Amino acid sequence: MRRLPLLLLCLSLLLSPAAARPGAATERPNFVIILADDLGYGDLSTYGGWIEVPHLDRLAAEGLRFTDFHSNGAVCSPTRAALVTGRYQQRAGIPGVVYADPRRPEHEDGLQPVEVTFAELLSEHGYATAIFGKWHLGYLPRYNPVRHGFQLFRGYVSGNVDYFSHVDQAGTHDWWRNEKNVLEEGYSTHLITRHALEFIERHAGEPFCLYVAHEAPHYPYQTPDDDPRGFRRPGEPSVRQELNEAEIRRRYRVMVEEMDASTGRILALLRRLGLERRTLVFFFSDNGATPRGSNRPLRGHKGTVWEGGHRVPAIAWWPGKIRPGQVTDQLAAGFDLMPTMLELAGVAAPKERPLDGVSLVPLLLHGRAIDRGPLFWSTGRALAMRDGPWKLVVGERDAKQPALFHLGEDLGETNNLAARYPERAREMTETARRWLEEMEATATPQPSDKKRPAGR
Secondary structure, three states: OOOOOHHHHHHHHHHHHHOOOOOOOOOEEEEEEEEEEEOOOOEEEHHHOOEHHHHHHHHHHEEEEOOOOEEOOOOOHHHHHHHHHOOOOOOOOOOOOOOOOOOOOOOOOOOOOOOOOOHHHHHHOOOOEEEEOOOOOOOOOOOOOOOHHHOOEEEEEOOOEEOOOOOOOOOOOOOOOOOEEOOOOOHHHHHHHHHHHHHHHHHOOOEEEEEOOOOOOOOOOOOOOOOOOHHHOOOOOOOOOOOOHHHHHHHHHHHHHHHHHHHHHHHHHHHHHHOOOHHHEEEEEEOOOOOOOOOOOOOOEEEEEOOOHOOOOOOOOOOOOOOEEEOOOOOOOOOHHEEEEEEEEOOOOOOOOOOOOOHHHHHHOOOOHHHHHHHEEEEEEEEEEEEOOOOEOOOOOOOOOOOEEEOOOOOOOOOOOOOOOOHHHHHHHHHHHHHHHHHHHHHHHHHHHHHOOOOO
């Protein structure tokens, strides 16, 4: 009987919420999200592309490579809004780019305080959180990443900056340490990497969530060895580079190689610190490549709802948890990462802002397919929908309306089947229309809404 109190104590510890929760303190994994900017599906050697990336190749060989992963947007800001909120970007009121030009009404828009990010939830549950690199979810101080749960921010709030002088397209110096605009010399890819490594070193003894938002290979096309006389200075207008196609292609390749080297350094540090079996690393691109890169064998490019605008390279890596060398055709998207991280960390999803993404944990840890509903994309007047292998496209200028494709047989979207399957085309068009109406009805208001005519 004297052992009974000890037995009851052991049972109470085993049955306590902290012990039963999948994300209990001793089990909570680290998260590293690495986001490329304008990287195409056909750019990387990992996908049979033209740029050799040994570190990303190794990431895929040791992890899980996606062949049907998508950015939620076909341009920068929308994808990032979906990523950090786990919801369609249209709900956050960011269906398009937030512009640097203060003369445009959208310059005042951004991720509003009512939105809930993965950084907020994870930081509330003991995670160290940081973003290094590109934010592009609002220029005004109230939109700064540190106002959205990121405890540390080093980088820029614009869509792109000069890689050396860190001046944006409006001629404004744009490099921040939290909420302070600071001068920091260095090539942006190198600075982003350095800060990422320092953060991992500093927080190796506690759970952390690191968002590495690269600028590469977004223009301007600059390599670390470029002539400093080509730098853009504060107050100068946007500089158009006078480069021939061969030189742009060379620089583009070097910029991707630098990003690959950055990934290699991050992985090496995780291994050196013994963190690799406690860390999920996820790499993808914010949209497809511009015509400067390659989206082969896909149709279209950045800014379109063709596959080339949003089907992107994506790799998940977690030694000891994700079986190495896997390739999956699971349909997935950037907004799936937030529910995935929350489940692994044992953190409840926000009830007041229900997530649109789904957790990828069954796929990552157990290799099980995820039965999800349809996915949608919209940009400008164009709208697309995926329902299993079927894809609908409406509103693209170079397509008959509607355009229906079976991607399992026609990945290049060349054979419009709408006339052969008119009922499916009609039903998908109606479903997409209702989705768009729902997004518009539930969108978080933005300051620019007051400056636009009704029925934007």
